[in-house]
Amino acid sequence: MDQGSIWPWRGPLPRLQVWTWIEPVVASTQVAASLYDAGLLLVVKASFGGGTFSNHSSSPLPRVALEDQQQRAISDFYIIYNLVMGLTPLLSAYGLGWLSDRYHRKVSICVPLLGFLLSRLALLLKVLLDWPVEMLYAAAALTGLCGGFSAFWSGVMALGSLGSSEGRRSLRLIVIDLILGLAGFCGSMVSGHLFKQMVGHSKQGLVLTACSVSCATCALLYSLFVLKVPESKAKTRKAVDIVPGTTGRYDTLDPDQTDKQSVVGPPPPPAVAKPRQIIIALLFVGAVIYDLAVVGTVDVMPLFVLREPLSWNQVQVGYGMASGYTIFITSFLGVLVFSRYFQDTTMIMIGMVSFTSGALLLAFVKETYMFYIARAIMLFALIPITTIRSAMSKLIKGSSYASWPISKPHGCKLETSQRNEGADLREPETPAMARVPLKTKDGTRNWCPQQSIPQGTQVPARVGLRMTCCGSGALGGWGKALNW
Incomplete structure (x- = not known):
């Protein structure tokens, strides 16, 4: 018996598809992010005098006053920090996406990962050298200039789409979302315990920040030296059928338009497209408004749990963050059930x-149990954005057909491609679909007749306009804010 049949991995190995997996990058990055988020909150709390007063103070008034002062300082810090993190990616995310599409797909992944690593290093240096909290603003700005989470998540979605077929693409992207939630859940569960490893020492939070830096470093090294850009799973172009004894070739009708062209009827009125655009605009506005409501609620929650009546410690803060990541799992299960x-x-x-x-x-x-009851009620909070994105993909076709001049003016950035080049070229089976060739003077059939076109006339070419949706902003990656 042949050894190849017994040991299938011996002999010439095919290309290992494991190196095209983006899931390890997503998992390690999200673990580092969950550790960083918990460490940032606890370090900022300690920096603003979270431990200056005793838990058993005899006079409650000074304790309440100190808690109010601490909460105000933490709120001011997070307002500036979130603004810097949210606005600076606007300067670089589009450029990174353009470079990723034009040169290499890993540009929009590796550059944001470098920014993530630098921000984790900044928090580690703050803990080691006792730097002021304001230096974290510069770290946030540097992270945003590297693209931030918006550029990173759009690159992840692009590589995930390239590495899957059209039939399994939705499943692949949902699995990536699940891995993001599971990794964030695991990181948040251990974050409080890691922060308490240095209690009683001046370097409190050193173990937590060091683990975050390690995970971010692993993600960057994997994406640089191990990760490979997968080849597109799109249908390859089939060979053109050549009829023996004839010159030239013949192409069948566009397979996407065969059924529509075979049915004789009046063309649809142009006013049909207007209601569809209105629906798309309403869906987008609804997603943005819902995203604003979610972000506004989530940003207040960490400030609420640090003071009375809850007054959580480090471990409880980690558990509270972990409860937010369960939304990824429950929303996924809810979509599977409710969609039926x-x-x-x-x-x-x-x-x-x-x-x-x-x-x-x-x-x-x-009380603490009431907090988890409220989180249990919010288990389907991720469904609206996911469903809106799916509904918009149903309304926006992957390619819309129109007449476009071949001599496209400069400055137009619509990416066009000849639709017939990627079509499935098959010989028509029914006489109604077949094109009858013209008969020439010598009695033969010309399967590719040449039409006389006046010189200087613009010939309308049939093209497909491809629309690429970026996975940033309100319709992509926003679930990262639900870690609370």
């Missing part, structure tokens, strides 16, 4: 009601 029985609009309303009910209950939380 409800329409998209109903699913969007279920997710919005879930989030608003939990946010309303958070206003009356006075």
Whole structure:
């Protein structure tokens, strides 16, 4: 018996598909991010005098005054920090996406990972050298100039789409979202325990920040030296059928338009496209408004749990962050179940009601168990954005057909491609679909007749306009804010 049949991995090995997996980068990056988020909150709290007063103070008034002063200082810090993190990627994210599309796909992944590593190093140096908290603003600005999470997540979605076929692309992207949530859950669960490893020493949080730097370094090294850009799983172009004994070739009708062209009927009115554009605009506005509500609620939650009536310690803060990452899992299961029985609009309303009910209950939380009850009600908070993105993909076709002049003016950035080049070229089976060739003077059939076109006339070419949706902003990667 041949050894190759017994040991299939011996002999010439095919290209290992494991090196095209983006999942290790997502997992290690999210573990580093969850450790960093918890460490940043606890380090900032300690820097603003979180441990200056005793937990058993005899006079409650000074304690309340100190807590108010501490919360105000932490709020001011996070307002500036979040603004810097949110605005600086606007200067570089588009450029990184352009470089990634033009030169190499890993540009939009490696450069943001470098920014993540520098911000983790800045927090580590703050803990080691006791630098002022304001230096973290510069670290946030540097992270944003490297693209931030928006550029990173769009690059992840691009590589995930390239490494999967069209039939399994949605499943691949959902799995990446699940890995993001699971990695954030695991990192948040251990963050409080790692922070307490140095309690009683001046370098509190050293182990936590060192682990975050290590995970970020592993993600950057893997993406630089191990990760390979997968080849596109799109259908390859088939050979053109050549008819023996004839000159030239013949192409069948566009397979995407065969059924539409075979049916004789009046063309659709141009006013049909206007309501579709209105629906797309309304979906986008709804996603942005919902995203603003989510971010506004999530930014207040870490400040709420640090003081009375909850007054959480380091371990409880980590558990609270971990409860936010369960939304990725429960929302995924909710989409699988609800999509069988409800329409998209109903699913969007279920997710919005879930989030608003939990946010309303958070206003009356006075005990720890009430906080987790409110988080349990918000288990479907990720469904609206996911469903809106799916609904928009149904309304926006991957390619729209129109007449476009061959001599395209300079400065137009619409990416066009000849639609017939990627078509499935097959010989027509029915006489109604076949094109009858013209008969020439010598009695033969010319399968590719040449038409006389006046010189200087612009010939309309049939092209497909490809629309690329970036995974940033309100419609992509926003679930990172739900770690609370």
